[in-house]
Amino acid sequence: MGQEQTVATLQDAVRDPARMTHAWLLTGPPGSGRSTAARAFAAALLCPDGGCGQCHECRTALDGSHADVTVLATQGLSIQVKDARELAQLAQHRPSVGAWRIIVIEDADRLTERAADALLKALEEPVPRTVWLLCAPSVEDVIITIRSRSRHVRLRTPPVAAVAELLTRRDGIEPAMATYAARAAQSHVGLARRLARDEGARGRRRDILRLAGRVRSLGDAMEAAADLAAIATQEQSASSAERDAAEKARLLEQLGADPEARTQPPHIRSQLNALEKEQKTRATRFGRDVIDRSLVDLLSIYRDALVAQAGMPVELVNADLDDDVRALAQHLTSEQLLGAMDAIGTARERIEANVPPLLALEAMAISLRLPR
Structure with missing residues (x-):
């Protein structure tokens, strides 16, 4: 889906051992399909036919249940040292049933320095038949010691038409809605599907x-910042409440504990505390991701206003809000529009650097005030 060059590179590696290497770094913007490409590459490496998509090896590699495919996808703020050490140890083992042992790290940009150090020896002294597939938004997001030992393959943002066609073909979404969702999500497949359905x-x-x-x-600025933070809180609560309760119930069942008991033995309480800590970390990460996505959406209307103001023959991301875009273009000069975009970018950087989100949003919103 708009990734023909990347597909050709990976297919060449499957067919020709001389083009194969022990570590690959797949980069691309959000929604470009980095983890999907990694799983598809894993399936092709294990498939007797080079990636038919139908056999047992392909199906289990794609859904992450293959014995020789290990996928690390963190929902926390970072990938910890203990996780990296476990992967480094696993990499020393020969494949169980397939031709390769494949380790996929979906968020290689979240490796801490200590975690990256724990992987270094495994990447510097590769074991035959073990392949690392690392995914990240860009090369710069990955610690240099890791990226320097990997072959880089870049995925690009797929065209809106390609994403819309996929939503219609795979998910049965009506073409007009699929096109709107693909454009509004700026070709992020997962977000486009959500917008189309919700x-x-x-x-x-x-x-x-x-x-x-x-x-x-x-x-107005303080109220706007509070509204953005509230949207993130609402989505975070809706996403995590049911899952957190199910995880707690499953843990109690595994430990043979009575879920109705008012107090639990110390060893069970310690495991419950560890689970709650993990859930809070995940919720923090999810909340930041929701805010970041909201800021990307907000950025798009200033971008559209700049395009409209310049009369450029470029399709608007928010064509359904044409009146709002035109009004913004009339109220602000091109310099002011660019300044607003810079303020949004600064807020994203501050939140990623652990500045309290509401504080970063308030500073941003003050910069976004329209002239009287």
Whole structure:
């Protein structure tokens, strides 16, 4: 789906051992399909026919259940040293049933320095028949000692038409809705599917975009920042409450504990505390991701206003909000639009650097005030 060059590179490696290497770094913007490409590559390496997509090896590699495919996908703030050490030890073992042992790290950009150091020896002294597939948004996001020992393959953002066609063909979404969702999600397949299926998600996105036209005073700025933080909190609660409860119930069942008991033995309480800590870390990461996505959406309306102002023959991301885009283009000069985009980018960087989200959002919103 718009990744022909990348597909050709990986297919060549499957067919020709001379083109194969022990570590691959797959990079691309959010929604470009990095982890999907990694799993498909793993399936092709294990498949007797080089990736038929139908055999047992392909199906189990794609869904992550193959004995020789290990996938690390963290939902926390970072990948810890203990996880990296476990993978480094696993890499020393020969494949169980297939031709390769394949280790996929979906968020290689979240490796801490100590975790990266724990992987270094495994990458510097590769074991025959073990392949590392590392995924990250860009080369710069990966610690240099890791990226220097990997072969880089870059995925690009797929065209809107390709994403819309996929939603229609695979998910049965009506073509007009698929096109809207693909454009609004800026070709992020997962987000496009969610927008196409969830009216609530579409409504929240419209509310975020319309913040740009309502921030005129300091009070408006504080209210807009609070609204953005509240949207993240709502999505975080809706996403995690049911899953957290199910995880707790499953842990109690595995430990043979009574879920109705008012107090639990010390060894069970310690494991429950560890689970709660992990869930809080995951919730923090998810909340930051929701805010970041909201800021990407907000950035898009300033981008559209700049395009409209310049009269450029470029398709608008928010064509359904054309009146809002035109109004913004009339109220702000090109320099002010660029300044607003810089303020949003700064807020994203600050939140990623652990600045409290509400504080970063308030500083951003103050910079987004429309002139009187």
